[in-house]
Amino acid sequence: MKWFFKIVVLAIVLQSFQCTDSNESDDLITVAQLETKKQEIQNYINGFSCSESVGCGFIAFGSKPCGGPKSYLLFSNKIDQSxxxxxxxxxxxxxxxxxxxxxxxxDCMYVSPPTEVKCVNGVCTITK
Known part of the structure; x- marks a missing residue:
């Protein structure tokens, strides 16, 4: 009876160490995917110039492992913000x-949002 119990416990333990399903690797995010998406966003933003009358805005961008954004993107308020x-x-x-x-x-350091963003020569710029 003790052997039977040991075999059952061993079978359960071995099952917990099974290899991962090959479909899980399809869900892995790559640096190339992140760079492609980042470039897509940057190209979209660059398609809009700013003016003093329209102004500029900013949005938190990226995700630090400890939480919070990695940086902030500046954009013209002409853009479709949604x-x-x-x-x-x-x-x-x-x-x-x-x-x-x-x-x-x-580094888990807090990245402060810009305090002032203005349009300078058609480009959104952090001024403070």
Missing amino acids: KLQKMVKEYNEMDELYNIQTNAIS
Whole structure:
């Protein structure tokens, strides 16, 4: 009876160490995917110039492993902000998943948002 119990426990333990399903690797986020998405967002933002009358805005971008954004993107207020927010949300979720998948670490320093963004020569610029 003791042997039977040991075999059952051993079988349960061995099952917990099974290899991962090959489909899980399809869900892994790559640096190339992040770079492609980042470039797509940057190209979209660069398609809009600013003016003093329209102004500029900013949005938190990226996901630090300890939480919070990696940086802030500046954009002209001419842009479709709901489209930009959707694109950035997708990127941030991908970046967060990448951090989890790679056990990423960071400095955990807080990245402050810009206090003032203005249009300078048709380009959104942090002035303070």
